[in-house]
Amino acid sequence: MSVVILDFGSQYTRLIARRIRELRAYSVILPGTASLERIKAENPQAIILSGGPASVFDPHSPRPAAAVLEQPLPTLGICYGMQLMAQTLGGKVERAGRREYGKAVLTQHSGPLFAGLEGELQMWMSHSDAVTELPPGWRVIAQTEENPVAGIASPDGRTFGVQFHPEVVHSPKGMQVLENFLELAGVARDWTPEHTLETLLADVRAKVGNDKVMLAVSGGVDSSTLALLLARAVGDKLTAVFVDHGLLRLNERREVEAALRPLGDKNLRVVDAAQEFLSALRGVTDPEQKRKIVGREFIRVFEREARALSEQGYRWLAQGTLYPDVIESAGSGEGSANIKSHHNVGGLPEDLKFELLEPFRYLFKDEVRELALLLGLPEPIRMRHPFPGPGLSIRILGEVTPEKLDILRRADDIFISSLRDWNLYDTVSQALAVLTPLQSVGVIGDERSYGYVLGLRAVSTVDFMTADWARLPLDFLDEVARKITRQVPEIGRVVYDITSKPPATIEWE
Numbered sequence: 001m002s003v004v005i006l007d008f009g010s011q012y013t014r015l016i017a018r019r020i021r022e023l024r025a026y027s028v029i030l031p032g033t034a035s036l037e038r039i040k041a042e043n044p045q046a047i048i049l050s051g052g053p054a055s056v057f058d059p060h061s062p063r064p065a066a067a068v069l070e071q072p073l074p075t076l077g078i079c080y081g082m083q084l085m086a087q088t089l090g091g092k093v094e095r096a097g098r099r100e101y102g103k104a105v106l107t108q109h110s111g112p113l114f115a116g117l118e119g120e121l122q123m124w125m126s127h128s129d130a131v132t133e134l135p136p137g138w139r140v141i142a143q144t145e146e147n148p149v150a151g152i153a154s155p156d157g158r159t160f161g162v163q164f165h166p167e168v169v170h171s172p173k174g175m176q177v178l179e180n181f182l183e184l185a186g187v188a189r190d191w192t193p194e195h196t197l198e199t200l201l202a203d204v205r206a207k208v209g210n211d212k213v214m215l216a217v218s219g220g221v222d223s224s225t226l227a228l229l230l231a232r233a234v235g236d237k238l239t240a241v242f243v244d245h246g247l248l249r250l251n252e253r254r255e256v257e258a259a260l261r262p263l264g265d266k267n268l269r270v271v272d273a274a275q276e277f278l279s280a281l282r283g284v285t286d287p288e289q290k291r292k293i294v295g296r297e298f299i300r301v302f303e304r305e306a307r308a309l310s311e312q313g314y315r316w317l318a319q320g321t322l323y324p325d326v327i328e329s330a331g332s333g334e335g336s337a338n339i340k341s342h343h344n345v346g347g348l349p350e351d352l353k354f355e356l357l358e359p360f361r362y363l364f365k366d367e368v369r370e371l372a373l374l375l376g377l378p379e380p381i382r383m384r385h386p387f388p389g390p391g392l393s394i395r396i397l398g399e400v401t402p403e404k405l406d407i408l409r410r411a412d413d414i415f416i417s418s419l420r421d422w423n424l425y426d427t428v429s430q431a432l433a434v435l436t437p438l439q440s441v442g443v444i445g446d447e448r449s450y451g452y453v454l455g456l457r458a459v460s461t462v463d464f465m466t467a468d469w470a471r472l473p474l475d476f477l478d479e480v481a482r483k484i485t486r487q488v489p490e491i492g493r494v495v496y497d498i499t500s501k502p503p504a505t506i507e508w509e
Contacts, residue, residue, distance in 0.1 A: 001026065001188045004044040008032040008052030008062050008080055014323045015465050016048060016078070016167045018364050023179050026191040029362070032062040036071060046074045046185035049081025051165060055129055056083045056093050063088075074185035075159040076178075082161030083129055086152065092133035100125040100146055100163075103170060109142040111153055113160050115180050123150075123164035123171040131163070158184065169466060193370040197229075200359045200371075204233040211315040213357060214306055215240045216298060217268075219256030220387050221377070222320030222360060225368050227263060228375040229359065230318060238318075239267055239309060243301050245294065246274025247391030247405070250413040259381055269309075273301050281393060281400045287509035290400070294390040303353050317354035321361050322368065322464075364463045385430045386464070394509040398437040408435040410488045411454050418480045419458075428470040431458040434497075434508045442485075442492035451492020454484060459506055467501040 003020050007013040007029050020027040028042050032050070039047065047068070054061035069075070069088050077085040087093045106121040114121075131149045134140065142151025142162065152161045160181065166174030182189070215230060217223040217240045230238045240263055244253045253270075260268050280293050299317075306314040360368055365386065372382040392408055393400045412433040419425040434455040442449040456477075461467035481494040497504075 001045050002042050003027040003046045003048060003182070003185075003187055004039050004042050005029045005048045005050060006032045006034060006039075006064055006068070006081070008050050008084075009054065010051040010078075010080070012165060012167055012465070013050040014362070014364075015463060016050060017362070018367075018463060019167045019175060019178055020048075020182070021191055021367070023175070023182055024189040024191050025182055025187045026195075032064055034068075035065055036067045039068065044073060045187045046076070046182070049075065049077040049084060051079030051081060051126070054080065056080070056087050057095075057129070072158075074181070076181050077159075077161040078167070079127055079163060079165060082152065082163055083127075083131060085159075085161050086131045086133075086135055086138075089135035089138075091131055091135040091138070093129050094132045096128055096130040096147075100127055100130075100144075102126075104144045104146070104150075104164065106142050106150060106164075107145055109151065111141045112157065112184055113141060113151070113153065113162075113177060113180050117173055117176055121173050123162075123166065123174065124168045125164050127163060131161070169462070193367070193374055196363075196367065197371055197374050200229060201233050204230065204357070204359055207357065208234055208237070208316060211237065212313075213238050213316040213318050214302055214314040214354070215318040216302060216320075217242050217260065218320075218387065218389065219252070219259050219381070220320070221365070221372060221382055221384055222322060222368055222386075224259065224381050225372040225375060225377055226318060226320045226360060227260065228377060229371065231263065231267070232375070236267070239269065239305075239314070241269045241271060241302060241305050243271045243273050243298060245277040245297070245391060247277065247294075247393045247400070249387070249392065249416075250409040259378070269305060271301055271305060273297070276301070277393075278400065278402065283399060285398050287394055290393050290509070291390050294393060298389070299354075306354075313353075315355055316357040318357040318359075320368075321358040323362055323364055326361060364465075366462060383426060385425075385428075388507060394507055395432060396435045397508060404435055407452065407488060407490045408433060408454075411435070411484050411491055414483050414487060415456055415480055418476065418483065422473075422476050424472065424476065427460075428458040428472075429461045429464070429467065430506055431456075431470075432507070433457075440493045449489075449492050451485075451490055453493045453495060454491045455495050455497055455508065456480065457497040457506070457508070459501065461501075461506075464506065467506055469498045469500055472496075 003025055005016050005027055017027045017029055069085055083093045104123055104125040106123055134152055137155035138152050140149055141153045144150050150163045165171060166177040213230060213234055215227055217227055227240050242256055257270055277297050280297050284290055302317055369382055388394055392405055396404050396408055415433050419431055436453045436455060438453040439450050440453055442451055458470035458472055459467040460470050477496055484491055484494055
């Protein structure tokens with residue numbers, strides 16, 4: 001039994017799925033144009049129509065088949081999904097007088113979808129069209145000062161539309177709305193980390209069979225958790241390959257090798273490919289090109305290792321790809337916008353010699369950490385901050401050189417070590433240093449200096465789809481800036497990034 005989410009290209013579609021899973025209900029995502037037969041194959045108890053960037057006035061916008069909206073399953077339309085529902089079932093949608101974007105207040109709300117919620121409710125809006133006439137027999141169940149139709153309900157009280165986004169953190173009571181919908185739909189609430197683990201193990205075993213699997217492992221929580229999962233699922237058919245691409249942080253190779261030693265020498269190979277990667281990146285300044293080069297070089301190393309290990313080779317290449325990687329590389333539903341290619345998604349070469357095995361492709365970071373706990377991953381690794389596969393290459397703006405890598409490694413180590421010393425590391429979700437190509441004038445002693453500008457960034461987030469900049473103590477930032485400019489003389493100025501996601505991404509490139 002499941003909740004089927006029809007994806008119309010919203011950046012928040014996977015977030016809807018994640019919220020439903022947080023409520024311990026199983027959810028699956030299908031394209032917005034999926035047929036009713038395809039939807040029924042998932043044995044759904046309810047359907048959710050996502051938002052999306054398109055307009056119902058666009059003749060090429062993705063739309064569900066009419067039969068999908070006419071079937072008796074409880075359905076919730078969100079934003080664009082609500083407008084599609086209203087228009088298809090006989091209502092009217094018009095261009096709004098002005099776009100309603102950002103925080104809005106439901107001044108009126110009623111009915112079982114808002115059970116347990118009283119008074120004015122803050123919700124997040126993002127729409128340019130509005131429902132102006134309801135389908136026959138439907139009723140309004142929510143309003144804002146600017147929008148008299150912010151929520152609607154069907155005559156039988158089993159299908160709803162909301163103009164706001166209950167799935168985002170900017171809608172503080174949105175989870176209650178989603179939970180009320182699940183209760184009204186009678187959806188089973190038995191989706192747990194234990195269930196997820198057993199499902200993943202069964203899926204991997206069924207897919208892999210007796211084939212060999214090579215795992216691209218970095219030592220971070222995602223690939224390390226995947227190593228334990230695959231070791232349990234396929235045993236000795238697994239070989240984990242850690243590639244030192246020369247873009248790691250200070251002392252990281254040593255730390256990763258120590259963390260992965262429990263896999264044993266037979267199942268772990270460490271490859272030094274720093275010169276290959278740095279040569280391929282020479283002269284490259286475009287961040288998208290960097291990511292694609294790193295992805296290509298990784299694959300070439302894995303292909304070479306597979307040939308060296310076995311004449312029969314390896315059929316599967318396993319990666320710890322997560323959903324934020326996929327959605328930012330436009331790997332989601334119809335109409336999704338590309339934000340940046342990830343080296344392990346949009347950066348893979350077309351002539352890939354492996355089949356990809358990505359068990360975590362539809363999971364968020366916190367869900368992987370729950371699995372890591374069940375699999376016995378050591379706590380320091382389980383709670384380690386994310387580190388991008390392209391490594392420091394995307395934290396050096398402009399060309400990557402050995403000299404710049406050395407500068408950034410030393411500065412980054414001071415920042416991360418200081419976070420630990422001040423007991424702040426676990427209070428933020430990710431922290432990083434960025435070396436910019438900018439240089440500015442300074443004074444050292446009585447002499448003029450001209451050093452690089454270093455950016456520091458720390459964010460707080462649950463799902464890495466949205467993030468807020470971390471309010472680190474000013475005394476801490478002062479100490480870090482003084483340490484960096486003293487111990488890394490090539491850096492003349494330190495700045496702190498206070499931009500949230502969106503509009504920024506977490507990484508600078």
